[in-house]
Amino acid sequence: MAWKTVKWPIYHILVAALALLMLYPVFWMLFSSFKESRTIFVTASSLFPTEWIWQNYVTGWKGTTGYNFGTYILNSLTIVVISTIGAVLSSSLIAFGFARLKFKGRNLWFALMMVTLMLPGDVVLVPQYIIFTKLGWINTILPLVVPSFFGMPFFIFLMVQFIRTIPGELDEAATIDGCGKFRLYFRIILPLLKSSLATAAIFSFYWKWEDLLGPVLYLNSPEKYTVSIALKMFLDSESASNWGGMFAMSILSLLPVIAVFFAFQKQIVEGMSTSGLKG
Amino acid sequence: MSLRNHQSLKANMTGYAFISPFIVGFLAFTLIPMFISLYLSFTTYNLFTPPKWIGLGNFEKMFTGDPKYWNSIRVTFTYVLVGVPLRLIFALFVAMILNTKSRMVGTYRTMYYLPSIIGGSVAVSIMWRNIFSNNGIVNSLLSTLGATPVKWFGDPDASLTMLITLSVWQFGSSMLIFLAGLKNIPVELYEASSVDGAKPVRKFFSITLPLLSPIILFNLIMQTISAFMTFVPAYVISKGEGGPMDGTMLHSLYLFRQAFMFSNMGYAAAMAWVMLIMIGILTAILFITSRYWVFYETEKGC
Numbered sequence: 093m094a095w096k097t098v099k100w101p102i103y104h105i106l107v108a109a110l111a112l113l114m115l116y117p118v119f120w121m122l123f124s125s126f127k128e129s130r131t132i133f134v135t136a137s138s139l140f141p142t143e144w145i146w147q148n149y150v151t152g153w154k155g156t157t158g159y160n161f162g163t164y165i166l167n168s169l170t171i172v173v174i175s176t177i178g179a180v181l182s183s184s185l186i187a188f189g190f191a192r193l194k195f196k197g198r199n200l201w202f203a204l205m206m207v208t209l210m211l212p213g214d215v216v217l218v219p220q221y222i223i224f225t226k227l228g229w230i231n232t233i234l235p236l237v238v239p240s241f242f243g244m245p246f247f248i249f250l251m252v253q254f255i256r257t258i259p260g261e262l263d264e265a266a267t268i269d270g271c272g273k274f275r276l277y278f279r280i281i282l283p284l285l286k287s288s289l290a291t292a293a294i295f296s297f298y299w300k301w302e303d304l305l306g307p308v309l310y311l312n313s314p315e316k317y318t319v320s321i322a323l324k325m326f327l328d329s330e331s332a333s334n335w336g337g338m339f340a341m342s343i344l345s346l347l348p349v350i351a352v353f354f355a356f357q358k359q360i361v362e363g364m365s366t367s368g369l370k371g
Numbered sequence: 372m373s374l375r376n377h378q379s380l381k382a383n384m385t386g387y388a389f390i391s392p393f394i395v396g397f398l399a400f401t402l403i404p405m406f407i408s409l410y411l412s413f414t415t416y417n418l419f420t421p422p423k424w425i426g427l428g429n430f431e432k433m434f435t436g437d438p439k440y441w442n443s444i445r446v447t448f449t450y451v452l453v454g455v456p457l458r459l460i461f462a463l464f465v466a467m468i469l470n471t472k473s474r475m476v477g478t479y480r481t482m483y484y485l486p487s488i489i490g491g492s493v494a495v496s497i498m499w500r501n502i503f504s505n506n507g508i509v510n511s512l513l514s515t516l517g518a519t520p521v522k523w524f525g526d527p528d529a530s531l532t533m534l535i536t537l538s539v540w541q542f543g544s545s546m547l548i549f550l551a552g553l554k555n556i557p558v559e560l561y562e563a564s565s566v567d568g569a570k571p572v573r574k575f576f577s578i579t580l581p582l583l584s585p586i587i588l589f590n591l592i593m594q595t596i597s598a599f600m601t602f603v604p605a606y607v608i609s610k611g612e613g614g615p616m617d618g619t620m621l622h623s624l625y626l627f628r629q630a631f632m633f634s635n636m637g638y639a640a641a642m643a644w645v646m647l648i649m650i651g652i653l654t655a656i657l658f659i660t661s662r663y664w665v666f667y668e669t670e671k672g673c
Binding site: 132201208214301 | 419515596
């Protein structure tokens with residue numbers, strides 16, 4: 093009997109404690125961003141700063157390459173917005189084709205798409221770089237956004253699965269009413285696809301916002317740098333012991349990511365449990 | 372042309388019109404690059420002078436004349452073979468403790484998943500670097516516990532351990548997939564085995580694990596492939612050098628350095644193909660052996 097009454101409190105204490113342990117590094121980074129640079133490591137074991145230094149956000153904002161974080165955020169956003177629009181639109185179009193249209197070779201192309209989904213990116217890294225170099229796309233955002241317009245296999249797969257749950261009678265009714273295939277896609281399926289489109293948009297945002305390899309390869313003048321490269325530059329500049337500024341900007345770079353996570357957590361968590369790609 | 376043929380031609384054309392972005396993208400960004408990469412793997416190429424055919428030279432060098440390559444293979448396999456199982460065991464453990472009927476579960480799920488959602492960012496790698504620095508939090512914790520602090524950046528094994536802990540910390544996505552799987556196991560099975568007097572450990576091995584095995588396979592394959600491709604944390608934590616003493620020189624990082632720091636495009640292409648074949652073999656082994664340990668409910672026959 094006694095065990096029954098204490099079981100739940102003990103469960104919650106242990107689970108919450110483990111959760112806090114998991115989140116501790118994030119809190120540590122958050123509070124370190126308010127510590128004075130010199131004291132961050134001396135006081136590494138105490139979570140809270142003795143004195144709250146907002147100045148870190150001012151010095152960090154200035155960056156290390158002569159441009160401030162406003163520029164980098166704008167650059168990152170440009171890439172994220174363009175490629176997300178491209179990825180969501182093209183993937184939904186392609187998914188509609190796979191899920192709703194009958195044509196010769198459909199299964200073959202679908203299989204190829206699934207293989208692409210599992211193909212390690214390293215195999216095409218070098219030739220893609222060479223192709224983009226030959227095209228003269230180096231130091232432009234084109235290599236970072238253009239491929240998105242040709243559909244992302246993961247999103248296509250996600251949307252195909254979703255479209256298959258939409259009853260086919262809708263298509264028939266629309267066809268009888270004289271609706272062509274494109275109108276059917278645009279007017280009937282696309283609006284119903286909203287939750288899948290949102291899931292794809294969220295993941296596209298995450299991948300593009302966090303991407304480091306792409307920007308490192310293709311962008312080489314500081315005014316075009318993204319937030320990811322700018323953060324990495326903090327580590328490279330040996331002279332700067334501007335730890336506080338670095339942590340401040342790290343936190344800043346995570347804010348949109350965390351904000352999107354909390355705004356759409358249900359969608360993200362469910363999108364995750366049914367597909368399982370990220371992380 | 373008969374009407375029927377005309378209609379099927381039209382249907383085919385419509386179908387291809389819709390998937391044409393994928394076809395173009397597949398050819399331009401996957402298939403043609405793969406052929407280029409295969410060709411380059413038999414050449415030396417520095418981007419500025421035309422590729423020079425050297426036959427199997429790159430592969431020969433890789434296997435016999437480049438200890439750094441072998442080291443990167445060793446480091447990568449250690450990272451994958453230690454990191455992935457640890458991550459999945461931890462993910463399953465957390466999924467099991469969260470598989471209860473409690474109003475707080477949603478909040479806990481969110482808390483445990485958060486590290487994974489921010490995990491790919493440079494910010495987190497920078498943070499990890501600092502948590503493990505000589506006078507960072509991990510070392511002060513170790514000294515509080517009476518252990519000797521570790522020089523995480525002085526010892527190649529220690530720095531690899533640090534990378535592995537980062538990957539285990541991002542167990543959230545596997546955890547969510549396990550959680551979805553656990554919810555699908557009928558409660559009646561556990562109840563029936565309780566009546567038969569089964570203890571929790573017995574239930575775990577006789578009910579939970581077998582019924583979860585298809586999901587374990589899925590997680591294992593997805594996580595293995597992505598672990599082989601890990602780049603950002605190794606790149607950021609070692610400042611792009613793969614140090615100390617190549618202790619964090621993961622394959623992707625070594626490939627990146629060969630291609631873009633030393634302009635050995637052909638060598639990097641050859642590396643990528645060997646890695647692709649190794650991942651293919653490993654995935655095939657997982658699929659083949661899965662016949663003996665993955666349990667599909669439809670085969671139950673009762």
